[in-house]
Amino acid sequence: MADQADLLPGTLDLLILKAVSLGALHGYGVLLRIEQITHGALLVEQGALYPALYRLEHQGLLDSEWGTSDNNRRAKYYALTAAGRRRLREETDSWNRLVGAMSLALKARPSES
Amino acid sequence: MLRRLRSFWGAATGRAAFERDMHDELRFHVESRTADLIRRGVPADAAARQARLEFGNAAVYRDRCRDARRLTLLDDLQADLRFSLRAMRKDAPLTLTIVGTLALGIGATTAMFTAVNAALLRPLPFPDPSQLVTVSSGAEIQAVPGPDFLEWQAGCRACAGLAAFTQWPSTIAGGAGPERVLVGRVTPSFFNTLGVQPALGRTFLPDEVPHSESGIVDASRRNTAVILGASLWRRRFLGDPGVVGRTIRVDSAPTLVVGVMPDGFAFPDRAEAWVPADIAVTRRNSTLQVVARLGHGVSLSQGLAAFRAVIARNESAQPDERRVHDVRLVPLQESLVGEVGTSLAIFLAAVGLVLLIACANVANLLLAQAAARPREMAIRTVLGAGRRRLIRQLLTESLLLAVAGGAGGIVLAAWILGIFRGTLPDTVPRLNAIAVDRLVVGFAAALSIGAGLLFGLVPALRTSRTDLSAALKAGGARRAAGVRGRRIRGALVVAEVSMAIVLLVGAGLLVKSFVTLRTRPLGFTPSGVVTANVTLPEIDYTTGAQTRAFLAESLARLKSRSDIEAAGIVTALPLSRHGTRVRGDAKIDGESQERKGAFPAKIAVGGDYFQAMRIPLLKGRLLTAHDTERSAAVVVVSESFAARVWPNQDPLGRRVRTGFGATAWATVVGVVADVKHDALQQNVSQAVYHPIAQIADDRRWFIADVTFVLRAASEPAAVAGLRDTLRTLDGDLAVYDVQPMRDVVAGNASDPRFYALLMAAFSTVAFVLAIAGLYGVVSYSARQRTHEIGVRVALGARRADIAALVLREGLRLVGLGTLLGLLGAYATTRALASFLFRVTVTDPATFVTVPILLGAVALIACYIPARRATAVDPLRALRYE
Numbered sequence: 001m002a003d004q005a006d007l008l009p010g011t012l013d014l015l016i017l018k019a020v021s022l023g024a025l026h027g028y029g030v031l032l033r034i035e036q037i038t039h040g041a042l043l044v045e046q047g048a049l050y051p052a053l054y055r056l057e058h059q060g061l062l063d064s065e066w067g068t069s070d071n072n073r074r075a076k077y078y079a080l081t082a083a084g085r086r087r088l089r090e091e092t093d094s095w096n097r098l099v100g101a102m103s104l105a106l107k108a109r110p111s112e113s
Numbered sequence: 114m115l116r117r118l119r120s121f122w123g124a125a126t127g128r129a130a131f132e133r134d135m136h137d138e139l140r141f142h143v144e145s146r147t148a149d150l151i152r153r154g155v156p157a158d159a160a161a162r163q164a165r166l167e168f169g170n171a172a173v174y175r176d177r178c179r180d181a182r183r184l185t186l187l188d189d190l191q192a193d194l195r196f197s198l199r200a201m202r203k204d205a206p207l208t209l210t211i212v213g214t215l216a217l218g219i220g221a222t223t224a225m226f227t228a229v230n231a232a233l234l235r236p237l238p239f240p241d242p243s244q245l246v247t248v249s250s251g252a253e254i255q256a257v258p259g260p261d262f263l264e265w266q267a268g269c270r271a272c273a274g275l276a277a278f279t280q281w282p283s284t285i286a287g288g289a290g291p292e293r294v295l296v297g298r299v300t301p302s303f304f305n306t307l308g309v310q311p312a313l314g315r316t317f318l319p320d321e322v323p324h325s326e327s328g329i330v331d332a333s334r335r336n337t338a339v340i341l342g343a344s345l346w347r348r349r350f351l352g353d354p355g356v357v358g359r360t361i362r363v364d365s366a367p368t369l370v371v372g373v374m375p376d377g378f379a380f381p382d383r384a385e386a387w388v389p390a391d392i393a394v395t396r397r398n399s400t401l402q403v404v405a406r407l408g409h410g411v412s413l414s415q416g417l418a419a420f421r422a423v424i425a426r427n428e429s430a431q432p433d434e435r436r437v438h439d440v441r442l443v444p445l446q447e448s449l450v451g452e453v454g455t456s457l458a459i460f461l462a463a464v465g466l467v468l469l470i471a472c473a474n475v476a477n478l479l480l481a482q483a484a485a486r487p488r489e490m491a492i493r494t495v496l497g498a499g500r501r502r503l504i505r506q507l508l509t510e511s512l513l514l515a516v517a518g519g520a521g522g523i524v525l526a527a528w529i530l531g532i533f534r535g536t537l538p539d540t541v542p543r544l545n546a547i548a549v550d551r552l553v554v555g556f557a558a559a560l561s562i563g564a565g566l567l568f569g570l571v572p573a574l575r576t577s578r579t580d581l582s583a584a585l586k587a588g589g590a591r592r593a594a595g596v597r598g599r600r601i602r603g604a605l606v607v608a609e610v611s612m613a614i615v616l617l618v619g620a621g622l623l624v625k626s627f628v629t630l631r632t633r634p635l636g637f638t639p640s641g642v643v644t645a646n647v648t649l650p651e652i653d654y655t656t657g658a659q660t661r662a663f664l665a666e667s668l669a670r671l672k673s674r675s676d677i678e679a680a681g682i683v684t685a686l687p688l689s690r691h692g693t694r695v696r697g698d699a700k701i702d703g704e705s706q707e708r709k710g711a712f713p714a715k716i717a718v719g720g721d722y723f724q725a726m727r728i729p730l731l732k733g734r735l736l737t738a739h740d741t742e743r744s745a746a747v748v749v750v751s752e753s754f755a756a757r758v759w760p761n762q763d764p765l766g767r768r769v770r771t772g773f774g775a776t777a778w779a780t781v782v783g784v785v786a787d788v789k790h791d792a793l794q795q796n797v798s799q800a801v802y803h804p805i806a807q808i809a810d811d812r813r814w815f816i817a818d819v820t821f822v823l824r825a826a827s828e829p830a831a832v833a834g835l836r837d838t839l840r841t842l843d844g845d846l847a848v849y850d851v852q853p854m855r856d857v858v859a860g861n862a863s864d865p866r867f868y869a870l871l872m873a874a875f876s877t878v879a880f881v882l883a884i885a886g887l888y889g890v891v892s893y894s895a896r897q898r899t900h901e902i903g904v905r906v907a908l909g910a911r912r913a914d915i916a917a918l919v920l921r922e923g924l925r926l927v928g929l930g931t932l933l934g935l936l937g938a939y940a941t942t943r944a945l946a947s948f949l950f951r952v953t954v955t956d957p958a959t960f961v962t963v964p965i966l967l968g969a970v971a972l973i974a975c976y977i978p979a980r981r982a983t984a985v986d987p988l989r990a991l992r993y994e
Contacts, residue, residue, distance in 0.1 A: 027138055028145040046146070050139060051177035058120045058181055066134075069141070071148070076138045087421035 011043070011053050013097065017080065017088040020062060026075040027053060053078060061087050121183050125327035135178055139191030142170055146377070151501035151592050156429035162630045189502070193509035200510060208514070213473050215340070215518025215564060218471030220525025223557045225464040227530055230552060237446055238377055240308040241406075244273070246416060247502060248403040251439030256715060257401045259393040261437045264427050266302070271419030274306030274406040277390060280381050284648060284847045285349070289583045290977040291847035294345060296363070300392065306406045307380065310341060314357040314372030321371075322389040339363055340372040342385040363388060365650035365845060396435040404445060404539050417442045456868060459944055463619065463875050466612045468564065470690075470879050473605045475885045476568035479511060480602055481893050483572045503575045511569025512562065519561025523554060523831035571601065577833045599897075602890045606883075607930040610971075613883035614934025614963060617943060620869070622945055626952045627869040630862050636798070637687065638727040642854035643828040645835055647846055649817045657810035660817055661742070663842065664805055668720040678832050679824040681722025682805060685714065686820040687790050688861040693818050694791075695773075699801060701758055702768035702778060712799065713754050714790050715771045717816055719805035721748075723785060725824040726854075733765045733783035740804040747804065753787050754799035771801055775809045793861050794950055805809065828853055868948055880967070883930075891923040892978035902982055903990025912983040919982045923975030931964045 019025060027049055034044055041083040056062045061084035069075040090111065143164045144528045150160035164785035166172075179188070201208040201884045229949070239245060249255035269275055278299040282704040284291045297303075301317040304310060321338040339361070340348070350356040360367050368388070379385070381402070390401070407416045420440045428436060447454075490503060654660045664682055671680035685692040720729075723735050731752055740747050748769060769776040787798045808816050834850050839846050852860075859866070895902075902915055942954040952959075 024140070028142045031142075045169050046142065046167050047139075047171060048144075048177075049172035050135075050174055054178045054181035058117055058183075060120075062115070069145075071145075073141060074137065074143050076134065076563050 012048065013056060014043070014088070014091045015044075016052055016056060017061065017084055017091065018047070020078050021080050021085065021088055024065075024077045024079040025082070026067075026069060026077050029077075030078065060084075118712035131182075135175060139168075139171055139175065143171075149697045187622070188991060189505070192507070193506050196506065197510040197513045201513070204482065207478060209584050211478055211514050212475055212517045212521060214471045214882065215515060215561070216521030216525050217882075218468035219519050219522030219557055219560050219564065221878065222461075222464045222468045222560060222876065223522055223526035223553060224529035225457075225461050225532065225555050227526065227553045228533060229461050230556075237449075238309075242446060243444070244407045244409070244411070245307070245445040245548045246405050246413065246442045247445055248275075248405050248420065249441050249443070250437040251441050255402075255441075257403050257437060258396040258435070259401060260396055262300075262392065262401055262403055262874075265420065265423055268423035268426065269405070269419055271408055271416050272405045273408045274302055275403065276300050276306040276405075277392065277401040277403050278301040278303055278381055279390065279400045279402060280384050282384070282648075282849075283364045283388075284650065284849075285345075285361065285363055285386065286358075286847075287349070291845055292349070293646075293847050293849040294385040295383055296339075297381055297387040298390040303387070303404075308406070309370035309375070309378055312343065312375040313354055314340070314370070316340065316372060323391045337369065338371045339368045340374060340387045340390060341370060342374050342379060342387075343376040344379075345385040346373045356961075359548065364648070365652045367937075396433065405442075413442055413444070455944075456948065460868075460871055460875075462757065463616055466616055467875050467879050467882075468560070470609045470612050470886075472564050473609045474882050474889075475511075475514070475564075476571055477602050477605050477886055477889060478566060479572040480605075481889065482573070483507070483575065490546075491836070492498065508566070508569050509738045511573070512565040514571075515561040515565025518564070519557050523557050526553070526557065539662060556843070573599070597759060599894055602894075603926050605826045606887050606890050606926045607933065609879075609883040609886045610927055610930025610967070611932075611934035611937055613876065613879040614931055614967060615937045616872070616879045617947060618780045618935070618938035618959055618961045619942060620872040620964050621940060622877035622949055622952055622954065622956055623865070623869040624960060625956065626949045627862065627865045629952060630793045630865055630950050633789065634785050635687075635793075635858065635875035636728060637854075639858050641826075641828075642725060642822060642824050642855055643831055643851065644686055644689075644691075644857060645821045645823070645848050645851045646686075647819060647821065647833060647839065647848055649819075649846070651813070651817065652816065653843070653845070654813070657813040657816070659806060660813050661806055661949055662821065663717055664816065667821075667838055667842055670842075671821075671835065672720065673833050674826065674980060676834055677823050677825045679721040679725040681822045681834075682719035682819050683722050683726040683822060684717045684791070684805075684816055684819055686822070686857065687726075687788050688793065689820070689857050691820050693815055693819070695815070698774070700770040702770070713751070713771075714798070714800045715773055715803070716800055717773070717803045717805045717808050722822055725822045726788075727824075728788055729786045730913050731784045731786060733781070735783055736784070736804045737804065741806045742775060746774050746776045746807050747777040747782045748774075749783040749785055749802040750781055751787050751795045751798060751800040751802075752784055754801065755781075757787050757797075757799060769801060773803055773808055773812050773815055775807050779807070793858075795811070822854070865948065865950065879968075883925060884970055887923060887927065887971055888974040888977070890926070891919065891975050892981070894922060895919045895978040895982045899985055899990045902985045903987040906985060907987040907991070915983045915985070916976075916979040919979035920972075920975050923971070927968060927971040927975075929968065935960060935964065983992065 004083070015034050015038075016030055017038065019030050021035075022033065031044060031046055031049060032102055034042065053062065053064075057064055057078070061081060062078045063081050064076050064078050066074060067077045143161075146164035146167065147157075150158055150163055153161065160954060168174075177504055205612075237245070248257070250261075257277065258277075259277075262275075265272075266275050276299060278297055280295055280297045282293045285294055285296075301319060301322060304316045310316070317338055317340070323337065327405060330676070341356070346352060347354065354373075356370050357372060359370050361370055362368065364385075371478045374387075392401070405415075405416070411419075420442070424438060424440070428438070493503065494500075506729075510970070551867040649660050649663060654663060668682060671677055674680075683692065685694045696712055697715060699713055699715075718736060719740075723730065731748075736747065736749055738789070748771075750764060750769070758769075759767060760762070764781050764784055767781045769781065770778050785802070788800065790798045790800060791797050805816055821835055823831040823835060832848075836848055898919075905915065905918075938960070939955060946954050
């Protein structure tokens with residue numbers, strides 16, 4: 001657990017969108033999916049997931065529906081809307097640009113400047 | 114956006130379901146986690162604890178979830194409202210005072226705004242009203258002679274329509290008994306120009322227009338067609354559409370009803386029917402008003418240029434000295450509103466001041482209340498309420514108060530408007546349009562919210578900035594309110610007093626002007642006199658001889674009645690609009706030309722007119738029944754006419770010529786006192802009185818419209834007697850506008866009376882509010898200083914010193930307010946100049962009386978708390994801490 005990193009501000013929304021884009025999930029499922037795709041490298045406050053989910057739904061990026069979970073219980077499932085898919089693409093692009101630019105900047109050496 | 118609203122709305126309306134689902138969802142998460150942990154080998158009870166721990170503070174996250182749906186806003190608002198209502202209930206007298214004060218201010222302002230809106234702001238009920246202009250002669254007499262109108266009609270290229278009209282009353286019979294109504298006399302183009310079509314039937318055809326050579330447009334000349342107004346149609350014909358095509362009688366002449374106008378159409382003035390206008394072919398007289406619809410995109414100045422071009426063209430083709438050589442174009446709306454616009458604007462400003470005073474008062478009350486609440490605010494701060502939250506809470510309270518006040522204000526406004534409709538002078542145009550509508554309610558709502566923010570913000574900002582430690586200490590409440598609070602409240606009182614002074618000075622000027630007007634000598638004695646009007650239609654009374662005979666016969670019969678002291682007839686009743694009012698030059702025997710400046714009113718009288726009106730005879734004799742068409746021509750003149758024409762000479766036996774007598778010259782046999790003839794404001798009143806019996810045959814129209822003047826102990830009996838007498842002579846005559854002479858005189862001063870009353874009402878409200886505010890602040894501040902006063906008394910201060918201490922504070926505020934108010938009044942009263950009669954805008958008496966009056970009442974208002982302060986018992990005051 002020692003090598004887990006805190007989330008950068010604003011990245012939780014992107015992670016949720018990504019997680020849900022791989023298939024409809026309930027809230028707990030989103031947490032598990034994030035842990036799985038990040039190989040447990042990121043530390044997510046579990047409770048903080050829900051305000052984020054509610055906000056994304058409010059913004060029309062997610063749709064929700066009550067369904068039955070694997071262990072046969074009533075659970076609320078989230079799925080990506082068309083707008084959510086578009087947003088995911090845009091955010092992914094801008095994230096990649098940011099990361100590219102950042103790593104370029106951090107690799108800079110004195111001779112190249 | 115829509116989606117978010119729906120999401121908010123869904124959550125807000127299905128609030129219980131939202132909460133349940135959220136709880137389920139979060140529990141599902143924690144329980145799934147627990148199950149996972151157990152599966153990984155964690156003991157059951159430890160797993161549950163760890164799952165909860167990993168989840169974090171569920172209450173906080175739940176709140177953030179609600180926040181994500183914007184639900185917290187709603188929760189806060191609900192809490193604010195609930196809390197505000199509780200606070201308001203707890204201090205019911207204060208709440209009632211505030212709501213009442215606001216209702217008064219908002220109600221008065223809304224009512225005034227409604228009147229202004231109806232008269233000034235609301236566009237005329239015609240399509241594209243901005244293109245409508247009145248076209249008047251640029252000369253002193255603004256009416257347009259018929260030939261000029263016809264020339265313009267033929268030549269104006271900038272006009273999409275041009276129409277001439279005038280109006281005077283006619284007697285309409287048919288459907289019910291004879292009734293006098295105001296009738297518009299209009300050219301066939303009138304309705305098209307305004308852009309209004311009849312609801313039933315058609316407008317006038319060209320061959321329905323009568324033409325006369327005389328140049329005098331006679332009321333009863335051959336009416337061929339009439340269009341009825343909607344109200345007249347309902348009243349007299351019960352809204353029967355079959356009336357179109359029927360023949361009714363207008364001034365006894367059979368007239369075909371060709372159309373009915375839609376509801377609300379009452380132009381010009383308050384016309385209820387329209388007949389085709391008779392356009393005179395000479396330029397000797399002019400009675401026509403002209404309205405034009407300028408073509409699309411034609412500006413006022415382009416229109417003016419077009420009219421001037423037409424005039425220049427006609428003048429060069431056929432010069433005529435009497436032609437209208439210059440015209441004035443005024444937008445129709447502006448010409449209808451005229452001077453009334455200024456007066457309404459002034460009153461709107463005045464009532465705005467009343468509202469400001471009301472707001473200042475409420476702010477003061479709230480400040481005083483807030484000063485007692487720092488502890489409450491401090492406790493709420495300690496419990497975690499942010500400053501913004503506190504401000505919002507306080508603003509919710511003041512807005513709630515404002516909305517309650519606004520609701521009361523709308524009710525009050527509707528009530529005031531009821532009074533307005535009864536008392537507004539006739540000069541206010543489109544009175545019938547005054548009503549509380551959506552715009553007015555919107556205005557009241559905006560006013561309430563504006564007022565709520567205005568009086569709520571200062572207390573809210575001040576209260577929320579509470580010094581915690583000071584406030585929480587016992588007794589800190591009084592000190593925390595501090596000097597600054599007192600200064601703000603003092604400033605508010607100064608503002609109130611100064612605004613009240615401005616209004617009081619304005620009211621003082623108007624009232625003084627009105628009293629001056631009403632106490633002017635009239636030249637006659639109105640009490641005990643009743644007047645009634647009769648018009649003899651030309652179709653039944655074709656000649657002057659017939660008309661004179663009827664009047665003589667009716668007078669003879671009235672004279673024989675015991676219930677009438679004196680009965681007379683006059684062609685132009687003083688101070689009214691009735692009859693035929695003629696004013697013009699008079700030729701004097703022995704003078705080579707018309708005497709400049711002698712423009713007497715030319716009046717014909719019959720019976721005992723002078724006796725009935727008690728117009729004193731100064732010299733010679735009055736006209737009698739012996740002055741007949743066969744005896745020598747005589748006249749009686751007024752004192753000022755005699756003084757003007759024959760200064761320092763004996764007027765008796767001189768001869769004058771007015772153009773109305775049967776013979777050219779008439780001999781002066783008497784001089785009577787001057788009478789205020791046209792208006793109370795009038796200064797000189799030159800008049801020449803002919804006996805009706807000696808009026809020329811071709812001047813029938815001059816004596817066809819007369820007023821009976823009866824002096825009797827019982828007015829109703831006299832009127833009944835008159836009706837009886839006339840009915841036996843001619844059953845078709847309408848006796849109309851029966852009015853005691855007192856009312857005729859009062860009606861002449863109705864505008865100044867209304868202005869004075871309105872301003873007096875406003876300033877009284879302002880005065881009471883300002884004094885109440887002063888009293889509140891002084892007594893509150895005295896109570897706050899109880900401790901200090903106790904110390905002073907303990908140290909040996911006398912009662913007089915204590916009283917002076919409190920009085921000084923109050924009177925300083927009053928003095929400052931008065932000074933500012935007088936300066937303000939001095940700067941603003943010139944707006945009233947045109948409404949004042951023989952009172953200057955800086956009338957010294959008013960500028961001295963008002964501050965003395967206000968000062969005296971203010972002294973009492975400050976004396977009461979001062980007296981109370983002297984009764985402070987030092988022992989109790991000190992223990993009060």
